[in-house]
Amino acid sequence: MRSVTLLPASLLAASLALPAFAAGGGGSEPKPTETSTTCEDGMVYDEKTKTCIKSSASILNDDIRYVAARELAYSGRYDSAMMVLDSAENQDDPRILNYRGFVHRKQGDLTLAMQFYNRALAQDPDYILARSYMGQGLIAQGDLTGALVQLREIEARGGRDTWAYAALDQALRGIPTDY
Numbered sequence: 001m002r003s004v005t006l007l008p009a010s011l012l013a014a015s016l017a018l019p020a021f022a023a024g025g026g027g028s029e030p031k032p033t034e035t036s037t038t039c040e041d042g043m044v045y046d047e048k049t050k051t052c053i054k055s056s057a058s059i060l061n062d063d064i065r066y067v068a069a070r071e072l073a074y075s076g077r078y079d080s081a082m083m084v085l086d087s088a089e090n091q092d093d094p095r096i097l098n099y100r101g102f103v104h105r106k107q108g109d110l111t112l113a114m115q116f117y118n119r120a121l122a123q124d125p126d127y128i129l130a131r132s133y134m135g136q137g138l139i140a141q142g143d144l145t146g147a148l149v150q151l152r153e154i155e156a157r158g159g160r161d162t163w164a165y166a167a168l169d170q171a172l173r174g175i176p177t178d179y
Contacts, residue, residue: 042083055087132164
């Protein structure tokens with residue numbers, strides 16, 4: 001049986017008083033490309049060659065791998081996203097760690113997801129996207145107080161007018177998200 005941390009009434013009221021934002025606003029959700037629609041697992045579409053290539057190919061850099069892994073994760077291709085993340089040269093890049101957390105959270109392994117979010121935040125405490133995803137994981141674990149702490153950190157570090165804030169605020173309000 002999972003225990004649920006109840007949010008004190010004053011904190012709940014404060015969270016409900018927050019402005020509502022569309023969590024996907026600002027083009028934050030990646031648009032599908034050939035990487036997620038055509039390429040096999042572990043492959044990334046290369047614009048130069050107009051073909052799918054192995055994510056470990058030396059012509060790719062970690063920025064390309066990150067974008068591809070993010071797209072694959074959002075499209076629900078978690079195993080493929082993880083293969084691309086595995087090919088990143090800098091395994092301590094907060095973006096790589098964050099999307100490892102995202103994939104594990106979406107696959108239901110909240111404990112491992114939290115480990116990756118914590119590692120990402122140890123590298124970059126101002127990485128508000130990791131805080132937003134961590135907060136959504138905390139909600140899934142029933143820790144609404146912990147999620148509200150992350151929301152306040154996002155507000156302090158990036159402001160209310162960020163996608164990270166809007167997405168976590170929406171999740172705290174009980175509005176389902178795909179993030």
